[in-house]
Amino acid sequence: MSGSSDKEPIVSIRDVHKYFGDLQVLKGVSFEVMKGEVVCIIGPSGSGKSTLIRCINALNDIQSGSIEVCGIDLTDPKLDRLALRKRVGMVFQQYNLFPHKTAMENIMMAPILVLKEKEDEVRQRARALMKRVRLEGKEDAYPGELSGGQQQRVAIARSLAMSPDVMLFDEVTAALDPETVKEVLVTIKELAQDGMTCILVTHEMGFAREVADHIYFTDNGIIVEHGPPATFFTDAKDPRTKEFLSQIL
Amino acid sequence: MDLLADFFRQIAEDHPRWNFIWMYEPVQQGKVLSGIWMTIELSIACLALSMVIGVVGAFAQGSRNLILRSLVQGYIQFFRNTPPYVQLLFFYFALGQFTPTYSPDGWLEVPIISNVGWAIISLSFFAGAFNIEIFRAGIEAVPESTREASESLGFSRKQTYRYVVLPLALRVSLPALNNNLVNLVKTTTQAFGIAVPELLYQSVTIWNDYPSALYPTMLLVFVVYVILVGVLVMSMSHWERSMRIPGYGV
Numbered sequence: 364m365s366g367s368s369d370k371e372p373i374v375s376i377r378d379v380h381k382y383f384g385d386l387q388v389l390k391g392v393s394f395e396v397m398k399g400e401v402v403c404i405i406g407p408s409g410s411g412k413s414t415l416i417r418c419i420n421a422l423n424d425i426q427s428g429s430i431e432v433c434g435i436d437l438t439d440p441k442l443d444r445l446a447l448r449k450r451v452g453m454v455f456q457q458y459n460l461f462p463h464k465t466a467m468e469n470i471m472m473a474p475i476l477v478l479k480e481k482e483d484e485v486r487q488r489a490r491a492l493m494k495r496v497r498l499e500g501k502e503d504a505y506p507g508e509l510s511g512g513q514q515q516r517v518a519i520a521r522s523l524a525m526s527p528d529v530m531l532f533d534e535v536t537a538a539l540d541p542e543t544v545k546e547v548l549v550t551i552k553e554l555a556q557d558g559m560t561c562i563l564v565t566h567e568m569g570f571a572r573e574v575a576d577h578i579y580f581t582d583n584g585i586i587v588e589h590g591p592p593a594t595f596f597t598d599a600k601d602p603r604t605k606e607f608l609s610q611i612l
Numbered sequence: 613m614d615l616l617a618d619f620f621r622q623i624a625e626d627h628p629r630w631n632f633i634w635m636y637e638p639v640q641q642g643k644v645l646s647g648i649w650m651t652i653e654l655s656i657a658c659l660a661l662s663m664v665i666g667v668v669g670a671f672a673q674g675s676r677n678l679i680l681r682s683l684v685q686g687y688i689q690f691f692r693n694t695p696p697y698v699q700l701l702f703f704y705f706a707l708g709q710f711t712p713t714y715s716p717d718g719w720l721e722v723p724i725i726s727n728v729g730w731a732i733i734s735l736s737f738f739a740g741a742f743n744i745e746i747f748r749a750g751i752e753a754v755p756e757s758t759r760e761a762s763e764s765l766g767f768s769r770k771q772t773y774r775y776v777v778l779p780l781a782l783r784v785s786l787p788a789l790n791n792n793l794v795n796l797v798k799t800t801t802q803a804f805g806i807a808v809p810e811l812l813y814q815s816v817t818i819w820n821d822y823p824s825a826l827y828p829t830m831l832l833v834f835v836v837y838v839i840l841v842g843v844l845v846m847s848m849s850h851w852e853r854s855m856r857i858p859g860y861g862v
């Protein structure tokens with residue numbers, strides 16, 4: 364990648380408003396994520412973090428504002444969701460693996476069915492991915508036979524198999540035992556170091572401090588404060604940020 | 613074989629109410645066998661068609677198209693809330709009048725849908741209405757989050773249904789489906805009402821001609837259905853076992 368392409372935004376969110384019925388969940392959110400950047404979104408429960416991240420791959424629609432991902436305008440009424448989802452991977456808190464498919468099948472399904480790739484090639488790639496998330500030997504295990512941390516790593520591999528340009532992570536370690544949190548965080552960290560653009564909702568402050576290029580703090584549907592981790596954790600100015608950090612750190 | 617025929621001929625002579633006529637009389641035997649075969653054909657055709665209706669209907673019920681959804685809902689209400697026997701008569705006598713005919717020899721006018729055809733259609737629509745509801749309950753048991761995962765991987769709605777939702781829903785639906793299909797096999801006897809030559813129809817003609825064969829023939833009908841339903845139940849539980857997922861609840 365040339366130096367200039369590092370500076371081009373891959374996700375731009377401008378003044379996004381989102382309602383669920385009468386409930387306004389996002390009240391004018393704007394930010395940009397550059398190619399290869401790792402961005403962490405933190406904030407109290409119910410502040411709209413999941414809603415925001417789900418808007419980025421059109422799982423939620425928005426009422427006003429604009430979102431552009433990899434040059435695709437998400438507010439376009441003729442939005443090609445398939446094209447968008449080839450570029451954006453998503454990992455969920457509850458893993459959401461397909462329980463009737465083995466780990467390998469979970470990883471291989473989308474490349475075969477959606478990208479129409481050859482099964483042999485996909486199998487090779489899936490094996491490499493299983494290795495990358497350190498799950499060699501678990502290829503034929505069903506999700507129900509795997510621990511939470513292992514399932515979450517299969518879920519990450521499943522998203523990576525689509526070769527996305529951006530990865531979204533919504534509190535992917537929140538449902539895990541403390542011991543297994545680390546193995547998943549290591550996987551994500553390696554991914555980030557390899558240059559994948561990552562947007563993470565997380566409560567793992569140590570991880571955010573170490574890996575993030577930029578941290579956003581949301582409360583009640585707005586971005587209250589943001590900055591690089593070096594200053595964010597030490598120089599928070601807004602009382603809401605301070606209170607949140609004092610509770611969580 | 614002759615020994616067996618002689619044995620039952622003897623029983624009929626000694627006990628006039630126990631004339632197992634189809635054990636020694638070839639014509640009656642032929643009726644019984646063709647009746648059993650017709651019952652099996654009817655059952656298999658109705659099982660298959662009603663399952664297709666269930667799968668397609670449950671998919672249509674999840675559609676964003678309001679008209680399509682209402683059509684499916686109307687269909688379910690009609691077939692679930694009216695007696696299957698009346699449905700059968702309606703299909704055959706009312707709708708049957710409007711079906712085009714063809715003429716194989718220039719004289720006869722044969723409707724393109726025979727009474728067997730109408731029986732299959734009517735019974736399948738009846739059981740299919742229940743299958744839709746059964747599959748829908750299974751589909752609702754599939755977590756929204758699983759569907760979202762497949763959507764965010766770029767699966768279309770059809771692909772999500774076929775590869776993710778349906779296989780999971782089916783596992784949840786199997787016990788209820790089992791019940792409905794057992795009922796369907798038993799309901800095929802109603803085809804008797806439009807002269808479909810299935811087992812009951814053949815049996816009635818036998819005992820009308822030979823009142824002495826009444827008890828044995830009724831017994832035969834019971835035994836055949838016990839075996840047919842038994843085979844169905846066994847294959848369903850085999851299917852259920854083969855779909856069991858290691859480490860998964862259902």
Ligand SMILES: Nc1ncnc2c1ncn2[C@@H]1O[C@H](COP(=O)(O)OP(=O)(O)O)[C@@H](O)[C@H]1O
Nearest residue numbers: 383386388406407408409410411412413414415
């Ligand atoms: N599908 C939905 N329908 C209605 N309200 C929702 C829905 N999803 C989320 N909400 C509401 O939106 C608000 C923000 O939720 P969420 O984005 O999940 O917050 P967070 O992830 O920060 O905890 C909450 O009040 C939640 O109840």
Ligand SMILES: [Mg+2]
Nearest residue numbers: 412413414534
């Ligand atoms: Mg959330």
